[in-house]
Amino acid sequence: xxxxxxxxxxxxxxxxxxxxxxxxxxxxxxxxxxxxxxxxxxxxxxxxxxxxxxxxxxxxxxxxxxxxxxxxxxxxxxxxxxxxxxxxxxxxxxxxxxxxxxxxxxxxxxxxxxxxxxxxxxxxxxxxxxxxxxxxxxxxxxxxxxxxxxxxxxxxxxxxxxxxxxxxxxxxxxxxxxxxxxxxxxxxxxxxxxxxxxxxxxxxxxxxxxxxxxxxxxxxxxxxxxxxxxxxxxxxxxxxxxxxxxxxxxxxxxxxxxxxxxxxxxxxxxxxxxxxxxxxxxxxxxxxxxxxxxxxxxxxxxxxxxxxxxxxxxxxxxxxxxxxxxxxxxxxxxxxxxxxxxxxxxxxxxxxxxxxxxxxxxxxxxxxxxxxxxxxxxxxxxxxxxxxxxxxxxxxxxxxxxxxxxxxxxxxxxxxxxxxxxxxxxxxxxxxxxxxxxxxxxxxxxxxxxxxxxxxxxxxxxxxxxxxxxxxxxxxxxx
Amino acid sequence: xxxxxxxxxxxxxxxxxxxxxxxxxxxxxxxxxxxxxxxxxxxxxxxxxxxxxxxxxxxxxxxxxxxxxxx
Amino acid sequence: xxxxxxxxxxxxxxxxxxxxxxxxxxxxxxxxxxxxxxxxxxxxxxxxxxxxxxxxxxxxxxxxxxxxxxx
Amino acid sequence: xxxxxxxxxxxxxxxxxxxxxxxxxxxxxxxxxxxxxxxxxxxxxxxxxxxxxxxxxxxxxxxxxxxxxxx
Amino acid sequence: xxxxxxxxxxxxxxxxxxxxxxxxxxxxxxxxxxxxxxxxxxxxxxxxxxxxxxxxxxxxxxxxxxxxxxx
Amino acid sequence: xxxxxxxxxxxxxxxxxxxxxxxxxxxxxxxxxxxxxxxxxxxxxxxxxxxxxxxxxxxxxxxxxxxxxxx
Amino acid sequence: xxxxxxxxxxxxxxxxxxxxxxxxxxxxxxxxxxxxxxxxxxxxxxxxxxxxxxxxxxxxxxxxxxxxxxx
Numbered sequence: 036x037x038x039x040x041x042x043x044x045x046x047x048x049x050x051x052x053x054x055x056x057x058x059x060x061x062x063x064x065x066x067x068x069x070x071x072x073x074x075x076x077x078x079x080x081x082x083x084x085x086x087x088x089x090x091x092x093x094x095x096x097x098x099x100x101x102x103x104x105x106x107x108x109x110x111x112x113x114x115x116x117x118x119x120x121x122x123x124x125x126x127x128x129x130x131x132x133x134x135x136x137x138x139x140x141x142x143x144x145x146x147x148x149x150x151x152x153x154x155x156x157x158x159x160x161x162x163x164x165x166x167x168x169x170x171x172x173x174x175x176x177x178x179x180x181x182x183x184x185x186x187x188x189x190x191x192x193x194x195x196x197x198x199x200x201x202x203x204x205x206x207x208x209x210x211x212x213x214x215x216x217x218x219x220x221x222x223x224x225x226x227x228x229x230x231x232x233x234x235x236x237x238x239x240x241x242x243x244x245x246x247x248x249x250x251x252x253x254x255x256x257x258x259x260x261x262x263x264x265x266x267x268x269x270x271x272x273x274x275x276x277x278x279x280x281x282x283x284x285x286x287x288x289x290x291x292x293x294x295x296x297x298x299x300x301x302x303x304x305x306x307x308x309x310x311x312x313x314x315x316x317x318x319x320x321x322x323x324x325x326x327x328x329x330x331x332x333x334x335x336x337x338x339x340x341x342x343x344x345x346x347x348x349x350x351x352x353x354x355x356x357x358x359x360x361x362x363x364x365x366x367x368x369x370x371x372x373x374x375x376x377x378x379x380x381x382x383x384x385x386x387x388x389x390x391x392x393x394x395x396x397x398x399x400x401x402x403x404x405x406x407x408x409x410x411x412x413x414x415x416x417x418x419x420x421x422x423x424x425x426x427x428x429x430x431x432x433x434x435x436x437x438x439x440x441x442x443x444x445x446x447x448x449x450x451x452x453x454x455x456x457x458x459x460x461x462x463x464x465x466x467x468x469x470x471x472x473x474x475x476x477x478x479x480x481x482x483x484x485x486x487x488x489x490x491x492x493x494x495x496x497x498x499x500x501x502x503x504x505x506x507x508x509x510x511x512x513x514x
Numbered sequence: 515x516x517x518x519x520x521x522x523x524x525x526x527x528x529x530x531x532x533x534x535x536x537x538x539x540x541x542x543x544x545x546x547x548x549x550x551x552x553x554x555x556x557x558x559x560x561x562x563x564x565x566x567x568x569x570x571x572x573x574x575x576x577x578x579x580x581x582x583x584x585x
Numbered sequence: 586x587x588x589x590x591x592x593x594x595x596x597x598x599x600x601x602x603x604x605x606x607x608x609x610x611x612x613x614x615x616x617x618x619x620x621x622x623x624x625x626x627x628x629x630x631x632x633x634x635x636x637x638x639x640x641x642x643x644x645x646x647x648x649x650x651x652x653x654x655x656x
Numbered sequence: 657x658x659x660x661x662x663x664x665x666x667x668x669x670x671x672x673x674x675x676x677x678x679x680x681x682x683x684x685x686x687x688x689x690x691x692x693x694x695x696x697x698x699x700x701x702x703x704x705x706x707x708x709x710x711x712x713x714x715x716x717x718x719x720x721x722x723x724x725x726x727x
Numbered sequence: 728x729x730x731x732x733x734x735x736x737x738x739x740x741x742x743x744x745x746x747x748x749x750x751x752x753x754x755x756x757x758x759x760x761x762x763x764x765x766x767x768x769x770x771x772x773x774x775x776x777x778x779x780x781x782x783x784x785x786x787x788x789x790x791x792x793x794x795x796x797x798x
Numbered sequence: 799x800x801x802x803x804x805x806x807x808x809x810x811x812x813x814x815x816x817x818x819x820x821x822x823x824x825x826x827x828x829x830x831x832x833x834x835x836x837x838x839x840x841x842x843x844x845x846x847x848x849x850x851x852x853x854x855x856x857x858x859x860x861x862x863x864x865x866x867x868x869x
Numbered sequence: 870x871x872x873x874x875x876x877x878x879x880x881x882x883x884x885x886x887x888x889x890x891x892x893x894x895x896x897x898x899x900x901x902x903x904x905x906x907x908x909x910x911x912x913x914x915x916x917x918x919x920x921x922x923x924x925x926x927x928x929x930x931x932x933x934x935x936x937x938x939x940x
Contacts (some may be wrong), residue, residue: 077725084594094847196877197919225920305903329919332877336915343908344859347890347901351852354898357810358844361817365837366788368820369830373781376739380773383746387766390749391759395710398664399754402702405671409695410649412678413688414643420593420685424631427600431624432575433609435617439568442614446564449529450557457550458537458543468543475543517655521615563614570618593685634685645696647657664756705756712760716767735827774829783831787838806898847898854902858909 037347048139048263055143063148066133070099070496073125080109082123086131086145102133104147107174111149118152121159121276130154159276166281166306170288178288178310187288190312194293196332198261198325201230202253204246204293205266211299211318212266218322226329243280250286260292262325265307266318287311297321462493479504522563524554532556593634596627603627662706667698674698735776742769808849813840877918880911887911 053259068086075082082104087096104112112123117457121127128137130151136144167185170178177188201219205212212232219228246265253263267278277283278298284306287294293312297320298305308314315321454460458468468491469476482488482501490497532553535541541549606612609651628633674695677683683691745766748754754762819825825833829857887908890896896904917925 062738098906196881197915199919214670227920227922239905328797332881333916333919336884336912339863339888340908340912342888342903343884344862346888347855347859347905350896350898350901351848351855352889353654353894354844354848358813358841358848361813362791362841364817365813365820365834365841366791368817368823369784369788369834372820372823372825372827372830373777373784375823376773376777379739380742380770380777383742384720384770386746386750387742387770388720390746391763392710392717394749394752394754394759395706395713395756397752398668398702399706402668402671402699405668405675406649406695406699408675409671409678409692409699410646410676413692414639416678416683416688417639417642417685419681420597420635421632423597424600424628424635427604428575428578430604431607431621432579434604435571435575435621435687438607438610438612438617439564439571441610442560442564443872445526446529446557446560449533449553452533452536453550453557454555455545457554458547461543477542508695512805526614532622560614562594567614567618571621574625578628592726612671638685638689645689645692649696700735707761709756713763716763720767720770739827743837756822761808773827780831785829787834791841810898842896851898851902855905858902858905862909862912 045139048137052137052139055135055137063132063134065130065151067128067130067154068126070123070129071125073123075123079105081105082109082112084125086133100143100145102131102145102147108147108149112147115150115152115155119155119159119233121155123150127155128158139173146352159279163279166279166284167309169281170284171305174285176286178285183307185288187310189288189290189292189294189310192291192293193311194312194328195261197329198259199226199228199329200259201228201325202233202256202258202260202263203266204229204233204249204253204263205318206236207234209266211297215264215266215297215318216318219325222322222326223327224330224333226326227366228325231247231256231260243282246277246283247286250290253292254290262293262295262312263290264295264297264318264321264325265311266321278307280306283307284310295321295324348423459493462491465493467492479506520559522560524565525559525563529553529556529560591630593631596630596634600624600627600631660702664702667701667705671695671698671702733767733772735773738769738772738776742773745769804843806844806851809840809843809847812843813837816840875914877915880915883916884908884911 066086067090069305070251071085073082073084084100084102087100087102089095090097116122123129131147132149132151133145133147136146138144168178169187171180201214203212205215216230219230231253233252235245235249252258252265258507278296287296287307288310294310295310295313295315296305296311297318298308299317302313313321313324315324461505462468469482470489470491471481471486476482476488482504484501484503486501488499488501490499532549536546536549601614603620606620607617674683674691678688678691745754747761748762749759751765816825816833820830820833884920887896890904891901921928
């Protein structure tokens with residue numbers, strides 16, 4: 036058996052090559068693995084590293100293979116680093132596309148053809164979200180989420196009116212810091228600033244503690260900084276995972292001085308940005324923000340100055356106008372008063388003159404009326420009295436005539452009466468008076484035939500003797 | 515003829531009285547004649563008195579009227 | 586002739602009374618003439634009084650009118 | 657002739673009273689002349705008073721107007 | 728002529744009263760002339776006072792306007 | 799002429815009061831001239847004060863603006 | 870009166886107050902110039918402090934206080 040037939044090594048390797056080629060040629064595989072033993076040859080652009088698989092429980096290595104990336108693979112790694120902000124290095128978890136080949140000298144070769152950016156981004160994003168959740172839960176007293184942004188103690192702080200005293204956390208004389216300082220110092224408004232730099236390493240996740248320490252230093256300095264500016268070291272556009280750390284996020288969120296970030300990444304905000312007072316994209320922008328803040332203060336002051344100027348001039352104009360109006364009012368109203376008084380005096384003048392004259396005229400008229408009455412009435416009165424007298428005389432005459440007539444009538448009546456009854460008249464009508472013994476008898480009692488009687492007639496007296504006697508009925512001629 | 519004392523009034527009254535007596539027919543013819551005679555005297559007296567008075571009054575009135583007219 | 590005390594008023598009243606007496610024939614013939622004579626006197630008095638008054642009044646009026654005219 | 661105390665007012669009132677008396681014939685003939693004489697006196701007084709007042713007032717007015725014109 | 732104490736106000740009020748009395752004819756003839764004389768005095772006083780005030784005021788106003796123009 | 803104590807404020811208030819009094823004619827002619835004189839003094843005082851203040855303020859403003867330009 | 874402690878904050882607040890007073894015309898003319906001067910000082914302070922170095926700031930304040938005292 037010892038002397039058995041031998042073949043050349045190359046024949047063997049050739050056969051291995053043949054077998055592997057047969058099995059893997061033109062085949063590629065997407066493999067999930069961790070990176071270890073990474074080394075990078077910048078001159079050649081080669082990456083040498085091992086891909087390993089660890090047991091999820093024990094972290095014991097269950098598979099391991101050496102891998103290399105050059106040419107196109109190296110290009111893809113660079114792209115990956117730019118997109119993810121994650122440098123290709125040990126202990127990262129990646130999804131890589133590989134091919135398997137065998138080289139008769141170098142042996143088994145796994146070549147990295149491509150690396151899945153999204154896988155890592157997703158991974159990182161997942162980590163970031165976990166960190167954010169942790170911040171909210173563990174630091175609820177100064178961090179809470181509102182909508183799609185976070186409210187922290189720091190971003191609830193108010194900037195002072197002017198930001199002039201600044202603490203800068205940066206790494207060495209990084210380009211970012213130079214940009215920041217240049218922008219601040221050469222502002223076109225001439226604003227001055229006092230900047231204190233707190234240098235530290237701001238690359239690599241593991242440096243979060245250092246950055247936190249700088250914040251503590253700032254706080255302990257006792258200087259009343261208006262703001263803290265965190266500027267990333269600059270240079271490569273990679274490796275700002277530091278700013279997604281829980282530690283730094285918590286420190287910034289809790290910090291009592293407004294924090295301005297100028298980390299200089301292109302894509303997503305870091306957790307530090309989210310927790311900070313004023314995140315900006317770049318150090319230059321951070322400086323510009325500060326200048327703009329001060330400018331807006333000065334603008335406000337100048338606007339106030341303008342207001343004071345305009346308003347005070349308006350105030351003068353108002354007062355001049357008011358004075359002028361008062362002046363005019365006093366003058367006009369005074370003239371008015373005088374003119375009214377003049378008119379009223381004139382009126383009284385007129386009233387007194389005309390009133391007194393018409394009063395006199397009225398009295399004169401009254402006097403004329405009364406005197407007219409007094410003068411005209413006595414004549415009428417006297418005439419009336421005279422008339423009365425005349426009437427009285429006429430009355431007396433008339434009454435007298437009547438009186439005399441009546442008397443005369445009375446007398447005539449008696450005259451007639453007595454004529455009628457006078458004996459002469461009776462005798463003349465045929466009556467006679469009989470006497471017996473010288474006495475007139477008016478009955479025949481004493482007369483008897485033979486008696487002597489005398490009968491007186493109208494024109495004579497007869498003496499006679501009675502020859503007979505006849506007694507009459509007493510009636511007859513008696514009326 | 516007539517007493518100075520006799521007045522028209524008295525005369526007239528007497529006349530009236532006489533007239534009354536005669537009217538009562540109690541007066542005898544003897545007395546009648548006498549009464550009539552008295553009455554005639556009285557009437558005469560009254561008439562004279564009346565006439566005299568009338569004349570006097572008329573004169574006064576004439577005078578009064580004359581005065582009125584005259585002045 | 587007339588008492589100084591006699592007034593027009595009294596005179597006129599007496600006159601009216603005399604007229605009434607004559608009218609009512611309450612005056613006797615015996616005093617008629619005397620009454621009428623009294624009336625005549627009273628009338629004369631009244632007329633004189635009236636005339637005097639009239640003259641006086643007229644004088645006053647003339648004087649007043651004279652004054653008025655004169656001034 | 658007139659008491660110093662007599663005023664136009666009093667004189668005028670008395671005049672009015674006299675006029676009323678005469679109008680109502682409550683004044684007797686006996687005092688008529690006297691009344692008229694009194695009235696004449698009062699009228700004269702009133703007229704003089706009025707004339708005097710008028711003259712005075714006119715003088716004052718002339719003076720006032722003179723002042724007015726003069727200034 | 729006028730007491731030093733007389734003010735325009737007092738004079739004016741008195742004048743008003745006199746004018747009212749004359750207008751309402753409540754002033755008697757006896758005091759009319761006196762009243763008119765008083766009114767004349769008051770009017771003269773008021774007018775003088777007013778003229779004086781006017782002159783004074785005008786001077787002040789002229790001065791004020793002068794100041795205004797001058798500056 | 800003006801007390802050292804007088805302020806623009808006080809002067810202006812007094813002026814307003816005088817103007818109101820004159821406007822409401824509650825000021826009598828007797829004191830009108832005096833009031834107007836006082837008003838004139840106050841206006842003059844206020845205007846001077848205002849002018850002085852304006853000049854002062856304008857100087858301050860000029861200075862302020864000068865500073866602005868200068869830097 | 871200017872404290873070493875004067876801050877932008879205090880200056881700004883004081884300026885705002887002055888501006889509001891002037892705007893609302895609650896500042897009297899009597900103190901207006903003083904207020905505007907104070908505003909000028911405050912503005913000057915803000916502007917200079919914005920541009921000055923730490924040592925200069927103290928000078929500014931000293932100078933401002935000097936000016937004020939001097940006047």
